[in-house]
Amino acid sequence: MSKKLTGKAFDSKIFTRLMGFAKIYRKEFVISTLAAIILSLVSVARPILLKEIVQTYFENKDKEGILYFSLLMCAFLLVEVFLQALFIYKVNWLGQHIIKDIRVKLQKHMLHFKMAYFDKSSVGKLVTRLVSDTETIAQFFGEGLFMIISDLLKMVVVAVVMLFMNWKLALIAFIILPILIYATKLFQIAIKSSFQEVRTQVANLNGFVQERVTGMNIVQLFNREKLEFENFVKINDKHKKAHIRTVWYYSIFFPVAEILSSIAVGLMVWYGGLDIVNSGITNAGEIIAFIMMSQMLFRPLRQIADKFNTLQMGMVAGDRVFEILDTESQITKTGNVKASHFKGDISFKNVHFSYIKGEEVLKGINLDVKAGETVAIVGATGAGKSTIINLVNRFYEINEGEICIDNHNIEQYTLQSLRNQIAVVLQDVFLFSDTIFNNIVLNKKEITLEEVKKAAEEIGIHEFIMSLPDNYNYNVKERGAMLSSGQRQLIAFLRAYVSKPSVLILDEATSSIDSYSEKLIQDATDKITKYQTSIIIAHRLTTVKKADIIIVMDKGEIVEQGSHIELLEKDGYYKTLYDMQFVNEVA
Structure with a gap:
């Protein structure tokens, strides 16, 4: 499985193989999924309650009603915090157990490789596969897949509530979505290629350092300290440039996404305000609720690009790990005679x-x-x-x-x-x-x-x-x-x-x-x-x-x-x- 990934978020074959490691943890998988679903429903309760407080109890100056709904908001907030904590713990627990299993399988597989495989393979790259790449796979579960599912569910629920509450304000908010989605797609493709370069440079750096530390006596014996330092500086510079390229994409995307989100909020306030002045159907409570829900809609969309990047990083890391797992370089084990002792002929x-x-x-x-x-x-x-x-x-x-x-x-x-x-x-x-x-x-x-x-x-x-x-x-x-x-x-x-x-x-x-x-x-x-x-x-x-x-x-x-x-x-x-x-x- 050495083929390169495309710009799509994930490769179905790699995704299926990674999910295969989660089968034995069905309980945690189900708990994480249920927590994500309930969390998406609970998260919209606060904006709805806030709308009710402003629209009904502020206007009627109902102190008891304000207190009751404020306490109710606090209760929903505590439930949301608990579900969020449970969700984060379970998905990261799942990720760490899965990479433990992958590392065990990978190490066991490598232990039985022919010497010819190690003769041709870089130790630094093998270490990168076993340590760094598997850690990235953990992020695939802990910070990628389940977070994306949770955010998508939350966005769907928020969008439905917005349409039900005031479809005109909702459509104004949705005008920005296609632009933001397109910007997210461009960012996703760019950051994916940048990550591949980062992983390549990490492997090169690991290999270089491992060889020079192991052979330090040769480096010093032949007075190569200056030359090897210059070589290290060059490799380290490539590593730095690969990371800076990633930072550059982040520094462009997030301000653009923030500006687009602010424009959407401004348009909703402008339209809602005019509608109130003209004695329309909009009220102040809805505008406040929409401002709150717009953040719940746009913030996950901004972050989802980064999480798609994490998802892709996990895919690339999975591809590299599976490439070794799929390597057939073992000595043929067809023998069934157990040698308890040799005469020695x-x-x-x-x-x-x-x-x-x-x-x-x-x-x-x-x-x-x-x-x-x-x-x-x-x-x-x-x-x-x-x-x-x-x-x-x-x-x-x-x-x-x-x-x-x-x-x-x-x-x-x-x-x-x-x-x-x-x-x-x-x-x-x-x-x-x-x-x-x-x-x-x-x-x-x-x-x-x-x-x-x-x-x-x-x-x-x-x-x-x-x-x-x-x-x-x-x-x-x-x-x-x-x-x-x-x-x-x-x-x-x-x-x-x-x-x-x-x-x-x-x-x-x-x-x-x-x-x-x-x-x-x-x-x-x-x-x-x-x-x-x-x-x-x-x-x-x-x-x-x-x-x-x-x-x-x-x-x-x-x-x-x-x-x-x-x-x-x-x-x-x-x-x-x-x-x-x-x-x-x-x-």
Whole structure:
């Protein structure tokens, strides 16, 4: 649903989908509607009572009648206030509950997107869809749809009462309506296009700020502060201009609407006054009532343009949110085999894969890994090493071929059970802004603190964690900013270790840490790889040398495989890599 909205107030398909979220809140929907209907009827009571006071009791100087009707007006005013409060509360309550449901559905949908979707999508724009756009949908209900319905009902009731009370004065008031309606239509179309530009600039601003804050170390390291500030000023200026354009339309429309309303009031007073002087049917009470009712007729019409704008904003936001909800980018979940434990036999059979259509990254990979083996994959950057582990976890779907674990195609396993049996330690470790303990167990309640401490002692990092303030309750802040890269690697390795995986994958897990941290991880690796199938992508000599088999990749193909000694004796591609990268390391 990526088509653009037209100048009309709403798109019927989007409107229907948005209203579909209100079905489970029928009670609040009915209460809001009834409150709007009753409110429209009660609101005209005061002008009618005021007319009666002026026309009957002022002329007869009836003090008791004046007091009685004045108290009656106060009573109707209190009822109106109560209904208005009930109406506003219910429609906003409804809006907030609906966007809660939409956000839950949208977040759940996004959580299962393929990695390829996030590779191509701006984080800032996705955040805008999930936070800002959904909030705009709440306004669609709270300040748009129901308010328009309430105002329209009130205008209809007021118009009918005016015609019944004095049709000539009513027609004079109605003369202005076509002009005001036309001005409202022009404003609605103009403000809608302006809002679309505002939302675009908000998404661009969010994306720009998110990227620069995340990559602040690169900005400062390469002295880009001035350049990035200038870029920010340009984007912020576009954002400002988009908002000013909206303000410009408001500043024109509302004074024009106010002038037209005042002209209508002036015409009614002029005609009514002449009619009284000429001893016509008009009386002073009617003129006062008409002045009061004209405001009840014109003020909602002036405001209804703004509310139609809110309605349109909700439509545009709904279109953008539904565009993501309608995106089919999930991994195919046809498997029904639950993997409780893997022996660890892994097989690649003629696997072809490309991130971009027509540009193959893997070109017919054939690979067999036996249960319990430790396999190292080496090769130059871009050879396809990391792609292999992405495919084992089904982060991406292959173009051709088959990947099997324990003689079952991985597509036959349920996605959750497959990933539960595979633990991955990446080169770029991601930690949440949370405690060390929660970052290790990832809120898995079955893993206790005692189990984590025991695992940490086994791999030798318990003392490091205990040296931190609050120990395992130490908050590492966003992306683990309070820890060094080596410490983050140790936490990530412990996270993989306590999950007790059937298959362990280390992707350059020791490439950015100090020798001491590497020693800790190497000791832990020796322990865990005794019982699990392990795939290690690494450049460090110690890791590669200990592997049962080394796979050498180049340009998406396996060019050599064998043990460390066997590959050195071949004097081929691996030997060249060894001479270039490992010759200076201590064996």
